[in-house]
Amino acid sequence: MNLYQQLRAITERFLEVSTSDPDDARRGRITNIILGVLGLISVSGVITTVLLTIIGVLSLNDAPAIFLSSLATGFGAVIIYLINRYRSGVIASTLLILLTMAAMSFADTPENLIGRSLFLFIFPPIFASVLLGSRATFPFFILASIQLVIISVVAGLPPYEPIFAILTFLLVAFISWLSSRGLEQALTDLRGINANLDQLVVERTQALAEALTRERIEAGRGQAILNSIADGVIVFDLNGRAIQVNPSLTQLIETPAVDILGSTMAQISSSQALNAANQKTLSGLLSEPGEQLTSQRIEWGRKTLSVSSAQVLDSENSLIGTVAVFRDYTQEAEVERMKNTFLGIVSHELRTPLNAILGYAEMFKEGVYGIVNSSQIKSSARIMANTQRLLGIVNDLLDHTRMEAGKVTIQMRSFRLRELVENVDALLDKPAREKGLKLISELDNTLPETIIGDPARLQQVMVNLVNNAIKYTDKGSVRVQAYEIDKRHWGISVTDTGHGIPQEKIPAMFEAFRQGDSGSTREAGGFGLGLAIVKQLVELMDGEISVESQVDVGSTFTVIMPLITDS
Amino acid sequence: MDDLALIIEDDEDLSIIFAEAVRNAGYQVEMIRDGQSAQKRLKEANPDLIILDMHLPHVSGPDLFNQIQEDKRMKDCIVVIATADARMGDAYTTKADFVLIKPISYVQLRDLTARLKNNSEDAY
Numbered sequence: 001m002n003l004y005q006q007l008r009a010i011t012e013r014f015l016e017v018s019t020s021d022p023d024d025a026r027r028g029r030i031t032n033i034i035l036g037v038l039g040l041i042s043v044s045g046v047i048t049t050v051l052l053t054i055i056g057v058l059s060l061n062d063a064p065a066i067f068l069s070s071l072a073t074g075f076g077a078v079i080i081y082l083i084n085r086y087r088s089g090v091i092a093s094t095l096l097i098l099l100t101m102a103a104m105s106f107a108d109t110p111e112n113l114i115g116r117s118l119f120l121f122i123f124p125p126i127f128a129s130v131l132l133g134s135r136a137t138f139p140f141f142i143l144a145s146i147q148l149v150i151i152s153v154v155a156g157l158p159p160y161e162p163i164f165a166i167l168t169f170l171l172v173a174f175i176s177w178l179s180s181r182g183l184e185q186a187l188t189d190l191r192g193i194n195a196n197l198d199q200l201v202v203e204r205t206q207a208l209a210e211a212l213t214r215e216r217i218e219a220g221r222g223q224a225i226l227n228s229i230a231d232g233v234i235v236f237d238l239n240g241r242a243i244q245v246n247p248s249l250t251q252l253i254e255t256p257a258v259d260i261l262g263s264t265m266a267q268i269s270s271s272q273a274l275n276a277a278n279q280k281t282l283s284g285l286l287s288e289p290g291e292q293l294t295s296q297r298i299e300w301g302r303k304t305l306s307v308s309s310a311q312v313l314d315s316e317n318s319l320i321g322t323v324a325v326f327r328d329y330t331q332e333a334e335v336e337r338m339k340n341t342f343l344g345i346v347s348h349e350l351r352t353p354l355n356a357i358l359g360y361a362e363m364f365k366e367g368v369y370g371i372v373n374s375s376q377i378k379s380s381a382r383i384m385a386n387t388q389r390l391l392g393i394v395n396d397l398l399d400h401t402r403m404e405a406g407k408v409t410i411q412m413r414s415f416r417l418r419e420l421v422e423n424v425d426a427l428l429d430k431p432a433r434e435k436g437l438k439l440i441s442e443l444d445n446t447l448p449e450t451i452i453g454d455p456a457r458l459q460q461v462m463v464n465l466v467n468n469a470i471k472y473t474d475k476g477s478v479r480v481q482a483y484e485i486d487k488r489h490w491g492i493s494v495t496d497t498g499h500g501i502p503q504e505k506i507p508a509m510f511e512a513f514r515q516g517d518s519g520s521t522r523e524a525g526g527f528g529l530g531l532a533i534v535k536q537l538v539e540l541m542d543g544e545i546s547v548e549s550q551v552d553v554g555s556t557f558t559v560i561m562p563l564i565t566d567s
Numbered sequence: 568m569d570d571l572a573l574i575i576e577d578d579e580d581l582s583i584i585f586a587e588a589v590r591n592a593g594y595q596v597e598m599i600r601d602g603q604s605a606q607k608r609l610k611e612a613n614p615d616l617i618i619l620d621m622h623l624p625h626v627s628g629p630d631l632f633n634q635i636q637e638d639k640r641m642k643d644c645i646v647v648i649a650t651a652d653a654r655m656g657d658a659y660t661t662k663a664d665f666v667l668i669k670p671i672s673y674v675q676l677r678d679l680t681a682r683l684k685n686n687s688e689d690a691y
Contacts, residue, residue, distance in 0.1 A: 351651055352578050355670035359584030362673035368587055391670055411657075456657070 017089060023133070023187060028089040031096060031131050035084070038077040045070030073103075093131035097124055097140060101147060110155035114148070118165050121148055125173035134181035141173040232305075232326035235312065236286065238319065240264045252326055253300060265324070274300060285309045286322055297329060304333035336405070343401040350394045358387045396529040399460075403536045410540050414566055415455040417447055421482055424462045432470050437478055439466070444483035447490060452564040457537050458492075464534045465494040465557050473498030473554070485560060492559045500551040509547060510535040569595035570615040570684060575605045575631065576649065577623050581671075585618050585649070588673050592680035602626025609634055614644055616683060618676075619663075621650040632663070645683055647676075 014036065017028030049067045052058040058066070076099055084092030101124050108117040121144045128140035145166045152161045223244075226233055232249030234242050241264055245257050253260075253272065260268055265286050269279050278298040285296055286309055295308035306329040312321040365372065365380035372380070402408050425441040432439035462480065469478040476497025485491050501509065510531050538545045542562050549555035572594035576582040579600070586596045594616060599605045602623040609631065617635065621628030628650070635641050648659050651669040659666050665679065 348651065351670065352581065356578070356580030356584065358670055359581065359673045363584065363587055366674060366677075368591070368673075456653070 017085060019089065022191065023184065024089050026187075027093065027131055027133065028084055031084050031089060031093050032081065034096065034131075035077045035081045039074055039081075042070045042074030042077060045073070090132060093128075094136075097127050097131065100124070100127065101144065105147065105151065110151050113151050114155055114157060114162060118148075118162070121145075121165070122169055122172055125169065126176045129173075129176040129180040134177050134184060137173050137177040137180065141169060144169065230327075232328075234260065234265075234324050234326075236265070236322045236324070238321055240286070240322075242268070243321070249326060252303070252305065252328055272301060274298070282307065286324060295325075295327070297333065302330075304329045340401055340405040343397065348398075351391065351398075354387050354391050354394065358384055358391070361387065393529075396533060399533050400529050400536075403533060403540075408537070408540060410454045410457060412452055412454055412564075414450050414452055416450050417482060418443055418449070420455050420458055420462070421480065423459055424466060424480065427463060428466045428470065431467075432478060435470060435473075436475065437470060437473055438476070439470075440477055440479045442479070442481045442483075444481070446484045447482065448563075448565050450566060451490070452566065453561065454541060457541060458561075461534050461537050461559060462492060462494070464530050465492075465559075468530060469494050469496035469498065469555070469557075472496065476554070484563070486563075488563050489560055490563045491561070493556055495554065495556040497554040500553055500555055501547065501549040502551055503549075506547060506549065510545070569593070570687065571612065572596050572616040572618065572680070573605070573608065573612065573614045574598045574618045575602075575623065575628075576618065576620040577601060578620075581620075581669075584673050585671070585676060588677035589616065589618065589680045591677050593684045594680065602628075602631060605631055606634065609638070609641075613640055615687065616680065617644060617646045619646060619648050621648060621652065621655050632659070636662075647679070 015029045015032045017025050017032065019025050019028060046067060049058065049063055049070060053060065053063040080092045080096050080099075083095065104120045104123075105113070107113070107120065113120070124144040125137050125141040128136040132140075145162075148162045148166060149159045153159055226244070226246040229246065230248055232252040233244075233246045234249055235244035237243045241262055242260050245260050250257050250260070253268075255268070255272070259271075263271075265282055266279065269282050274282070278300070281296050281298050285307055295306045298305050298307055306327045307324060309322055309324045311319055312323050314320045361380045361383040363369065365377055365384070399408070421441050421443050425439060429439050466478060466480060473496040478497075479493075479495045481491075481493045481495070483491055483493075535545050538559055538561075544560045545557065546560075547555060547557050570593070572589045574582050574585045574589065574596060576585055576598070577600055582598045582600065586598050590596045597608075597612070597614075599608055603625040605623070606626050619628055619631060619635075621632075623631070628648070632646065632648070635644065635646060645664045647665040647667060648656065648663045649667050649669060649671055650656050650659075653668055656666045656668050667676065667679075
């Protein structure tokens with residue numbers, strides 16, 4: 001600390017006033033400055049008096065008075081300083097001004113005070129406005145005026161002698177009051193602003209603290225939930241980098257969290273040697289979160305995982321990231337695979353002997369093994385019909401299995417609609433006639449000659465529907481219609497005059513292993529798979545199927561397909 | 568000499584039925600029950616008709632089919648594919664002379680091959 005700083009510190013300590021009011025503190029400091037100056041004047045007065053007396057400039061008669069008055073000034077200054085510092089600034093300032101006024105009365109002869117020293121009386125109101133505040137300006141102006149009047153009387157002059165001076169002083173007092181008041185007002189405003197700012201800072205700090213606490217609680221709760229669920233979860237930020245994982249995920253993909261955090265899905269999956277198709281599925285899933293309604297299956301090492309994704313939105317609904325959920329599907333996938341393999345083998349193994357039974361019965365009926373009589377022909381025909389029925393069931397089961405396994409594919413090509421309708425008519429005209437039914441096929445001429453679709457699958461759908469219609473109709477007709485609905489759709493309807501389906505049975509009609517009426521299961525045969533397969537096929541081709549029916553009047557099955565043409 | 572027909576089919580009963588049908592159509596019939604034997608036999612025999620199952624042990628039906636296609640001696644040989652797989656059948660509709668989807672009826676095969684026999688006789 002250098003000398004200047006030390007002096008500054010000492011001065012600061014000397015000027016310091018103990019008060020909480022900043023206005024009082026300001027005034028107290030000014031009072032202390034004045035008192036300090038007064039103290040210096042009194043000390044120099046004492047020293048000067050002693051020196052002048054020693055060198056003989058000042059006579060010994062005058063010296064004691066000046067010496068004592070200087071000493072008294074200094075003493076007074078110390079007293080007032082102590083009052084100002086430890087008691088009250090107002091009392092100290094009032095005392096200082098009053099003592100100054102008293103001193104002023106003896107500063108000159110009464111005549112000269114009214115004359116050449118008249119300017120002195122301008123100081124009390126100015127002092128008051130500075131040291132005591134604007135409110136003290138006018139009282140001290142009045143005090144000073146009374147003092148002037150008294151001095152005027154003492155000097156033998158009329159009491160109204162200093163009237164012009166007093167009026168001038170009033171003007172000065174007024175200006176002094178104005179400036180002091182302006183300063184006070186400005187300081188009050190400033191303090192108001194400061195107080196508001198302080199309040200604002202306090203409020204903001206509190207809000208921030210609350211938000212942080214809330215977030216910490218919520219984050220903690222969210223993490224606890226994430227940690228406790230069995231599904232693997234990764235959260236990605238908007239740049240596609242992993243920002244959060246749960247323990248289930250690290251176990252599922254056998255990778256520590258540190259290797260996952262900060263990486264993109266592509267980096268994670270390529271490090272796990274996922275094949276290209278699975279990587280593509282994953283990246284597609286994450287680039288369009290929530291687009292895929294069902295979860296996707298991927299092969300991850302030796303495991304099969306079911307993956308789904310969703311957008312992460314904040315409270316204002318703006319996108320902040322993506323969450324991917326992984327579920328271990330290995331066991332289910334294995335069971336599914338075994339089920340499909342089993343059904344596939346069973347169906348194949350069933351079909352071959354059935355084909356053999358059919359062939360032997362046919363050969364027997366055809367007389368390959370010798371001449372047969374009419375009842376033998378009839379019996380072999382029964383064997384063949386029942387074998388065909390069994391084959392139909394096995395075929396349905398095989399189709400259903402393939403469909404469930406997602407192995408059925410749609411092969412789109414250009415084909416002639418007329419051919420499709422004629423094929424179905426040719427295939428089923430005979431069975432319809434055998435039951436005494438009329439099969440009517442109609443093709444709407446407004447439909448284009450060739451359209452794009454999978455004719456084999458469409459034929460399968462139509463054959464199934466017409467077969468059903470024949471099966472459940474005892475008399476009347478089965479009508480097949482193909483027609484245009486609008487520029488983008490065409491329809492197939494199969495209408496029969498059969499038993500009809502009770503309304504309450506309709507919703508379950510397209511489910512596997514169900515039939516409209518359990519009574520007719522025995523009557524008409526079948527396994528209840530046909531309509532389920534039809535529905536699956538239609539949906540695979542982006543079509544829709546519906547049914548309208550009235551008991552004992554008949555049913556209409558309607559298939560609506562997208563109309564795609566070459567042009 | 569009678570026209571020669573090879574029945575390449577691994578199921579015993581189906582090969583008996585197919586053989587019976589083809590024999591009744593007027594062919595001399597030879598039954599082969601596995602892919603390997605078929606491969607050997609096709610190198611020396613000169614059949615007029617082949618009934619080919621696509622699902623065979625040792626050497627697959629498609630491999631045998633390619634062998635037949637590549638062998639110039641058999642360019643006039645008629646190949647009838649007999650398969651239970653409809654998609655497999657679809658794939659061969661343009662390549663093979665005929666495709667039959669199992670179950671295959673005795674009458675169906677007998678009538679088809681009889682027609683083929685008559686056509687070949689008409690050609691002479």
